[in-house]
Amino acid sequence: xxxxxxxxxxxxxxxxxxAPVMAHEPAAPRPAVSPLTATPYLAVVKPAPNFALNDTAGxxxxxxxxxxxxxxxxxIYTRCTTxxxxxxxxxxxxxxxxxxxxxxxxxxxxxxTVDPARDSAAELARYAARFDxxxxxxxxxxxxxxxxxxxxxxxxxxxxxxxxxxxxxxxRIFLVDRAGRIREIYSLAFFDERQAWLDVRALLRD
Amino acid sequence: xxxxxxxxxxxxxILTAGVVFAETCLSPYIKGLRQPEKVMYLxxxxxxxxxxxxxxxxxxxxxxxxxxxLRKIEVGSSGxxxxxxGFSDDRTKIWAASLNTSRFFIFDVGGDPxxxxxxxxxxxxxxxxxxxxxxxxxxxxGRMLVSMASxxxxxxxxxxxxxxxDGEFVGSHKAPNHPYETVVKPEFNRMITSSWVSQKTxxxxxxxxxxxxxxxxxxxxxxxxRKILQELKGDPIPLAARWMLKPxxxxxxxxxxxxxxxxxxxxxxxxxxxxxxxxxxGKGCLPGDLRQSPDDRYLYxxxxxxxxxxxxDIADPERPKLHDTVGGIVQANMMHVTYDGRRLYVTNSAIxxxxxxxxxxxxxxxxxxxxxxxxDPLFAVDFAQGPDGPARPHDMLLN
Numbered sequence: 222x223x224x225x226x227x228x229x230x231x232x233x234x235x236x237x238x239x240a241p242v243m244a245h246e247p248a249a250p251r252p253a254v255s256p257l258t259a260t261p262y263l264a265v266v267k268p269a270p271n272f273a274l275n276d277t278a279g280x281x282x283x284x285x286x287x288x289x290x291x292x293x294x295x296x297i298y299t300r301c302t303t304x305x306x307x308x309x310x311x312x313x314x315x316x317x318x319x320x321x322x323x324x325x326x327x328x329x330x331x332x333x334t335v336d337p338a339r340d341s342a343a344e345l346a347r348y349a350a351r352f353d354x355x356x357x358x359x360x361x362x363x364x365x366x367x368x369x370x371x372x373x374x375x376x377x378x379x380x381x382x383x384x385x386x387x388x389x390x391x392x393r394i395f396l397v398d399r400a401g402r403i404r405e406i407y408s409l410a411f412f413d414e415r416q417a418w419l420d421v422r423a424l425l426r427d
Numbered sequence: 428x429x430x431x432x433x434x435x436x437x438x439x440x441i442l443t444a445g446v447v448f449a450e451t452c453l454s455p456y457i458k459g460l461r462q463p464e465k466v467m468y469l470x471x472x473x474x475x476x477x478x479x480x481x482x483x484x485x486x487x488x489x490x491x492x493x494x495x496x497l498r499k500i501e502v503g504s505s506g507x508x509x510x511x512x513g514f515s516d517d518r519t520k521i522w523a524a525s526l527n528t529s530r531f532f533i534f535d536v537g538g539d540p541x542x543x544x545x546x547x548x549x550x551x552x553x554x555x556x557x558x559x560x561x562x563x564x565x566x567x568x569g570r571m572l573v574s575m576a577s578x579x580x581x582x583x584x585x586x587x588x589x590x591x592x593d594g595e596f597v598g599s600h601k602a603p604n605h606p607y608e609t610v611v612k613p614e615f616n617r618m619i620t621s622s623w624v625s626q627k628t629x630x631x632x633x634x635x636x637x638x639x640x641x642x643x644x645x646x647x648x649x650x651x652x653r654k655i656l657q658e659l660k661g662d663p664i665p666l667a668a669r670w671m672l673k674p675x676x677x678x679x680x681x682x683x684x685x686x687x688x689x690x691x692x693x694x695x696x697x698x699x700x701x702x703x704x705x706x707x708x709g710k711g712c713l714p715g716d717l718r719q720s721p722d723d724r725y726l727y728x729x730x731x732x733x734x735x736x737x738x739x740d741i742a743d744p745e746r747p748k749l750h751d752t753v754g755g756i757v758q759a760n761m762m763h764v765t766y767d768g769r770r771l772y773v774t775n776s777a778i779x780x781x782x783x784x785x786x787x788x789x790x791x792x793x794x795x796x797x798x799x800x801x802x803d804p805l806f807a808v809d810f811a812q813g814p815d816g817p818a819r820p821h822d823m824l825l826n
Contacts, residue, residue: 254615254697254698256614256617258616258652260652262652262653264589264598267591379519391516406570408568410455410456411613411614416651
């Protein structure tokens with residue numbers, strides 16, 4: 222017991238000693254200035270490629286039928302333990318906030334699995350339920366790998382199996398305007414739902 | 428005995444826990460390399476005649492062809508003045524910019540990283556963008572932002588040109604100076620662009636450069652709004668800029684080629700930036716590139732004029748200390764630090780208009796755990812006497 226106590230003491234000393242490798246000075250407090258932009262630059266990036274994919278109930282969702290609505294298209298997979306759960310949680314915040322808008326102005330969220338081989342419709346539905354993501358405003362979509370491949374390609378998505386069972390794929394979310402054009406592309410790692418909300422509002426004013 | 432094994436394991440794991448792995452000096456939106464590099468892409472221009480090309484070099488230590496040029500991917504046109512490159516955010520494409528003709532060459536490296544393919548050449552960039560003299564392609568999600576030195580005719584202020592990863596033009600953002608390089612800190616929604624001279628100036632010989640054309644400012648942008656918020660004035664020709672890697676780090680550094688100096692930019696609590704000189708690199712250094720270690724502990728400066736590499740200890744961020752220097756590379760210019768911070772590749776051609784030595788080469792500096800530098804005598808790719816004639820090696824990317 223004494224030896225273990227000594228070990229922990231040693232560990233504590235070493236932790237304190239090794240910390241300066243990343244902390245040459247005290248961590249700077251995050252500036253009070255907001256990172257948000259009320260007047261975002263939302264140029265037309267390109268037309269959003271159309272797709273027809275099944276939701277978890279087997280109903281076909283066509284992007285082209287959502288003209289007139291702002292749409293957020295994200296690419297996820299349910300076994301993802303890193304960025305996807307956090308992203309889905311943040312989209313959940315945006316989704317709840319969207320309920321304050323008139324029904325026709327609410328953005329539609331589409332989350333497409335890039336791992337249909339492992340994400341069955343039932344699996345995807347369970348994932349959606351975990352994030353309280355039911356209802357017509359947020360659909361989780363999948364398609365068999367052969368049919369999904371051209372959709373992923375058109376959106377610049379690809380997958381590569383990593384050694385730990387995770388899937389490597391481009392970490393992006395697309396903001397599509399009411400005319401079906403991509404107006405912003407977000408990185409999953411730096412996605413801020415507060416800014417996305419301002420972007421949605423800006424597109425609604427277009 | 429068993430307990431001591433546990434203790435030893437614990438100690439070892441704690442000691443190695445301090446080692447930081449990160450690919451530095453790339454856009455934070457790019458998927459980082461998390462393993463030793465296997466291949467280098469080197470943007471190269473012939474010193475005599477022939478088309479510019481991407482050199483594919485074996486840098487896999489375990490390979491029998493380690494240190495050899497595996498292939499050259501020619502771009503089909505000459506006189507482009509191959510200079511800087513950038514990965515797309517998903518690391519499947521390389522954008523290679525040409526200073527003189529303002530062309531962009533897009534290489535696919537996602538299919539087979541050892542065999543890049545030229546998939547698109549973008550012509551007419553000045554007409555498309557209203558800008559010329561592209562310097563650094565920088566990845567943002569799904570797009571590339573390229574700092575452009577001047578207006579469409581090669582004179583006057585430049586700006587940033589924005590394209591999709593595939594090469595479709597999205598928009599231009601004008602600047603009041605001659606943009607050189609871009610750094611972004613996404614958590615603050617801030618972008619900083621450094622500056623240099625117009626295309627017309629940098630394509631003429633050095634003795635004809637007119638100081639009146641020198642930019643001496645950094646621009647602070649609201650990235651999301653693509654809006655300039657602040658202009659920071661310092662020494663002339665503030666080239667490479669690096670933001671510290673730690674999350675929420677509020678500061679970074681850049682080098683001034685004209686001032687032989689290192690400058691620090693820092694965001695204050697009210698969001699405004701300060702900018703001040705924090706070190707002199709020594710008269711005649713003519714800093715050409717600035718790189719950083721993965722743990723934010725060291726800066727590396729190449730001295731184009733003094734032909735040396737300097738390591739600066741920035742443990743005290745406001746007072747960088749010269750930690751070590753290494754010579755032996757004439758006209759040292761571009762550098763690239765590996766993800767583990769242990770190897771620093773160096774090339775030694777700047778621009779055809781200002782190069783003063785034809786001893787072109789790619790060299791390697793080993794970085795010790797104590798931050799000391801040592802030139803590897805065994806690694807040298809000779810570009811001065813290539814089979815197809817001498818060539819100027821400039822920017823590098825690793826995969």
